[in-house]
Each structure stands twice: as structure tokens, then as C-alpha cells.
Amino acid sequence: MEKSTIKKITIIISIVGLLFASSCSLFTGFLNLVGNSEPVPPPTVTPTPQPLLEVETGEALTTIQNGFSAVYTRVLPAVVNIRVVQYGVQNTAPDIWNFPFPFPFHFPFQMPDRGTPSNRSAIGSGFVWDEAGYIVTNNHVIEGADEITVTLADGTSLAGTLVGADRDSDLAVLKIEYPEGKLQPIQIADSTQVQVGQLVAAIGNPFGLQGSMTVGIISALGRSLPVSSQDSPGISFTIPDVIQVDAPINPGNSGGVLVDMDARLVGVPTAIESPSGANAGIGFVVPSVIVQNVVPKLIENGYYEHPWIGISGTTLTSDMAEEAGLPREQHGVLIVEVIPDSPAEKAGLLGSGENQVGDIIIQIDSQPTLDFEDLTTYMARHTNTGETITLTILRDGETQILDLELGIRPSSPSPRAEREQPVRSGDVWLGISGVEVTPGILQAMDLEPGLTGILIQQVILNSPADQAGLQGSSTAAEINGEQILVGGDIILTVDGHQVRDMESLNAELDKHKLGDQIILTILRGGKQIHLKVVLGENPRSSVSGQ
Template structure:
């Protein structure tokens, strides 16, 4: 039999072991009160266990204890002074641009007869009754998108200082999606923007948009120039707007007509369209990271005509065509797959008067697409090489004017030759084109 003092010591030892999280079977063998002689002998045998077994038990205690000690998180590495300075410079740049340019940006509210919101048939352009614009000059002219004010019964312009003034639409151009408004505003509200050169921008450069997405006036977003040389269809789909700038700066419904800026705060484009995200229930369109802007250099060509005459005369050659693909080049035995193929010359057009030839035979490709081949292939205009049909449109928008005489280098019947052509005014309706 174990003496009372031994019992007390055993109980204390059991409590100590309990705190160390021993296994239940081991604890039960130590917790019996006044056990039979056989169990006592077992207990005494246990007390006489080899040293190795006790060391193993001690190891178990140590492991169990270590498991409840929390692991301290590593101390974060402080940012370098250079990184902090770079972040501060970024903040300073954006805040400075915002403070300088935002007073030039306006919110445009449009009322259309019979409804509160305007509409635009092309799904690239969000339906909206409001948009953005910016001050063009001190005479009160405001630049915006044509689709923002199209068919407007009333247009109200709200400046950054909160002043709201009714505006007059003085000029529109569907082929560039641009429009000009006129407001009778006090001089202090008219702070014209500064213009940049859209021909000099590069992919990867900073792009900053200021506008009124969803009616949230004075909103700044920033990103980069994602791509250059895109083109967008015009309202009637007959022509295309060339040299479009693609950006990932967030542009949403309400941003249309607002400025796209470079790091100097200069306007390099007019935000005009997005590739929209739309839920399956037909909900509000929103930004997907792909926005488009009409290039500043085209805007600077178009706006004076809208102010003076209410319209802009785009230069026109007068034929439908395609870019020369490898399949077309092979079918026509051309030296390389580049150039603008003349498919159909429109009767009475500058191309018709210059003697350009239409295609002569239909061809169907393996992918099921068909076209007319055999017509003239334009490979250069003046000193510019024409690699595709978009290059031809780009030349006209950048360098062409109605009445200009230009020299086309063409391939006809396998031979290279030159043709002179006088640019005419682009028709304003699809009926005129047809």
C-alpha cells in the first residue's frame, strides 16, 4: 500500500502531467486512488521505467508546449527613400494636373424630346443623357462628342464652380463623333485647355482622363496608352474614324466628350467610346479596361470648321476597298501582302474621275469569306507607304484637304504606275455615297 504522503505526491505529479497534455491512457494509469496490489506493483514498475522512456516523455512535453507558443510575424522592411519620393512625385503630378485642368472640364446635361436621356445606335457608345466636355476658347466654345448632344432639345453645361448655363449646339460631325457648343459664360469660367501632339505619343505613356462618369462630376482616372492606330465605325457605319487612341484609364458612361491628357496636362484625345461590360439582365454598361479617344490632331482639324460652318468637310477619294491579305496577294500574284485594294469605284467620285479601276472577279476563300479582286492596289500616297486600308484613311485625316491634288502609286495588271487625284468632299448621307 502507498503511504498517504506518497498519494499526495502522486496527485501533484498527475496534475503537473495534465498541464503538459499527456495522452489520456497514460494519465488514467496514474490517477487511480488506493488501487489493488497488482496495480500498485504496476505503478511502482512504471516509476522504475528506464531513463530512455522518461526522456521520450519529456520530449513529448516539450513538443506539446512549443505548439502553443505563437509565431511572431517578421518585421516589414521599411520603404526606401527613393520609393517614397517616387510615390510622392506621382501624387504631386496627378494633383497638379487635376488642379490645372479640372476647371476647364464641364458636365453636360442633355434633354431629348419625349425622354430624359439621349441615345446612340452604335453599342460602342453608351446611351446617356449626360456627358462631359471642355473649354476650347475664351469665346465660350465647348468641345464634346456628337453622340452626347445628338438630337438634343436642350443642353445645359455645368462648370467646376457649380455655375450652370444653357448651351447652343453650333456644329456637329458624325464622322469624327465631335460637336461644339457655345455658352455665354463669364470670363473667369472660361479656361481653355492646352493641346498636345497626338502623333508623338507612344504606347506605355501615361494617360489621364477627367470627366463625369455616371454624373459624378470632376472624376480623375489614370492609366496608360494601351495601343495606337485603332479605328472605330462612324454612326452610319459607312466610314471609320482613324488613328483612335486606346487606353486603360477608366472611362465610363458620362466620360464621353471629356479630355484624355498626357503627363503635361495637355489634351491628346477626346474620350468617346468603351468596350462595355453588360450583365445578362441588360444592366448598366461599365468599363472593361478598354477605352477609346479621338486623337487630338484630328480634333484640332475638325473643330474650326464646326465653329465656322457648323460642319467639317472630310476629304474623300470615293471607292470601297479592303486591305491586301496574304490570300488576296496570292490570288492576284502581288509581290507582297500590303496595300489597299480597290473593290468598287463609286460613279462620279474623285476615284472615278482619276480613272481608278474596280475589281473584276469574285473569289471565295477557304474560311468562307469572299471579296472582289482584280482592281487597282494602292501602295503609296505621296511619300507615305500604304500597308493597309486604314493607312489610306489615316493619310486623308492627317494630311488631306478637299481640293488637294495627291499622287497615288498603284499596281495595275502587275505593273506599278502613278495616278493623280483631286480630293473631293465626303458625302454627308449614305444616299449620297450609294
């Protein structure tokens, strides 16, 4: 029945088409006879394009293809796979809290499996720095790792030892024992010379697929990635001079290589901007100029000292300039705050106040600072701690020149350490870390508003909480612009007494001694459960952040 209908439709369409064509021909003939004195010109015939351009395009594509193949062949021996294991962690979700940059930045760092309740494993990439066996990767790949395994391109797996790490540049150096001269180091390009539109290739281990290459172009230059400051709350530093690329960067690419068409390192893939955590065509790469500054110091000292002025500031906008009585076209860096006892304070720089416009930095060592990025980029490229720089500033509309001796930047914290708090009281130990329940957490967990308690983030292996069966969080959610793990047990009461925050939980634990049994009321999967927990002794009572 269906085939018959189709045939009928086809026949009808064909007949209509023929009738329409015939009608058009008749109508045209009619016009020629009665309405036109001149013959209708024949239709214009478009000449067939010559295949020369197609041949040239094909040859060009073949040349590019061969070029990428040659790059891959040269670079692959220098790229390694890095697998890390963290012991004693029940929560097996990706270690999002260790990543130093806030949402929407994500890290191409892959958690391949849930492993066992006691161990958590993850994978990333790295590359051979020199023939002595030094391997470079991202700090967030190896941070917190108890075991590091480096697998070379030929499949050889070796134990990796952490030599040094720098959270403020997200770089780390490992060491492997391998016969001298048998490794193939990467060649380094000058990232200050790269251009937007330049062809590049990313090589690493996305999703654990060793030796994968993706290609693209440099999309933008001069980006920055924020890093929080530990010793200066409220102040954030940045990784400056960051390269933006559209070459696909996926989980597992972290710490790998971005290379040019000469097979030289342009930078280290570090982060992507994506609402979902998957590649969205916006990747961020720590440039080779920073890599070349930081890595030798990590090898030599195990750490890197970032030069520091000691200010918080912002790019001067046209409105700010007008408010300060300056021309709207004035550019520079407006100092918002001068950190106490910093090099800036010692040099006499002034910050902004209620009735005072702060100093405006317009040059550093005679180089213009059109915006804040110019200042941080110059610092990263050209300065070291202990050196003296010359700042040209505007103060009350007048130009002044100040010399400033650069100090050492305060180190960065772990966002996890800032957000999570260990639950402990006196000598008794529960063995969890948690966060106070917020409206955002309740919404992310689809729970009724108004609920109070402690969301368990992590359960320490073999702790009283672990033995009682408490469960940590394992699902990442964006809450107030940052990523936090949700889905774990929520502690509601201790022995029937309501728990509203960390202080009240510890106050309840203070009432007990070692060996006491407490009853926790928890919320799990929307249902209340009562669990008995025997409080134990903290095996690391002298260590913060247990």
C-alpha cells in the same frame, strides 16, 4: 460546445506539430551518428534586403501622385458638365440608336433618370475650347437635344447653343455666354507623338459625378471606329487614328478630356468596348489631331467636310497578294469597289470584279500605305477637300502613279432613322415608330417563335397612340450584333386583321379617315390586350420620320 471542439482541435494540432518537430530532430541526429561522416552544414540565411529600393520606389510613387494632382488642378477648370433634354419622347431609355458605332462599342453617355413621360434627359462631359465661350463635346452627347445646359467647374450653369456638329468624327461645338477672358481653355497636345505605355488621365463626369479623374496608360494606337454612310449604302467610314486607353471610362465621360502628364489634351473619350456597357478597361479616344482639324471648321461653318477618295477597300493580306500573283510580303490597300461619280472613278481607279483584281494602293503622297488604317489616318491628318493627292498603285503587277482631287465625303445617317420607321398613312396618324418583329426580338423578349407584328419603339407625346395608352420600348438588347430597344407593346392586329409588317399596318390605316376609331390587338407582358384608338391628324405630315 463549438468552442470546446475548437480548443480540442487546436491542442491536437499543437501536439502533433511538437511530435513531428521532435521526430525530425531525432531522425537528423540519427543520420549524423550512423550515416554521415561530415557534419550537416547550417542552413543558409537569406540576408534582409536593404530598404534603399523601397525608399526610392516610395519617392517615385509620391512624385507620380503629385504629378497627377497637379494635372487635375490645372485641367479641372476647363472641364464642364453637359446636361441635355429631349422633349416629347415617351420612351426614356438611353438613346442607343443615336450612337454611330455598332456593338460591342458603347458610349460613356449617362441617362441619369427616367424624367417625365414628356422629357428625356441625359448627361455627358465637355471642355472649354477658348476664352470666347466655345465648348467641345461628343456629337452623340447632344444629338437630338432640345435643351442644353453647360455647368462649369465652379458650379455656374449656363444655356448652351449648338454651333456645329460632325457625326463622322463624333465631335460637336457649343457656345455659352460668359465674360470674355474668364474661362480657362484646355491646352492641346500633339496626339501623333504619344506612345504606348504613356501615362494619361481622363477627367469628366462619370455617372454625373462632376470633376472625376481616372488614370491609366495608352494601351494601343491606330485603332478605328466605324461609322455608316448615308449616301453610300453598304459603305462604312471610320474615325481613324483612335487611341485605346485602359483608364476607366464610364457613362458620363463622353466628350470629356484625356490628358497627358503636362495637362494637355491628348483626345476626347468617346467609346468603350464592353459586353455589358460598363467599363472593361478598353476605352477609345478621338485624337487631338482630329479635334484640331474638325473643331475650327465647326466654329466657322457649323459643319466639317471630310476629304473623300470614293472607294471601299481592305488591307491586302498575304493570301490576297498570292492570289493576285504578287509576293506574299506585298503590302497595300486593295480597292474592292469604286463609288460611281466619285473622285476615284474620275481619277481612273479600278475596283475588284469577278475576274479582276482591283488596284492596290501602296503609297499616298509618297507615304507607304501598309494597311487601310495607314490610308485613312493620312487622310485625316494631312488632307482637305479640294486638294490633290498622288496615289501610287499596283495594277496587274505594274506600278502606276495617279493624281486625284479629293471630294467631300457623304454624310452619315442616324442608325435609329435607318432601323425605325414612322407609322403613318395618308392624313391619318397613329403617332408611333416601330420595327418589324424578328426571331431575335422574340428571343430577347422571351416570346414564342413565329409571332408576327410591329414592336413599338417610340410613342409620340400627345399622339393618338399616347392617348390610348400604347407603350414604347425601354430595354436595350443585343440582336444580331447591334443594340435595339425591346419590351414595348407589339401590335398584332388592326380591327381583327393581322399585321405582319409595316406595309400591312399602313395598308390597314389606309382604310380609315380622320376621327375613325380602330381597335388594336397588342401583346403586352405576354398577354393580349385590345385598345381603342381614335386616329388623329398628323401635325407634322410634311416631315419625314415623325
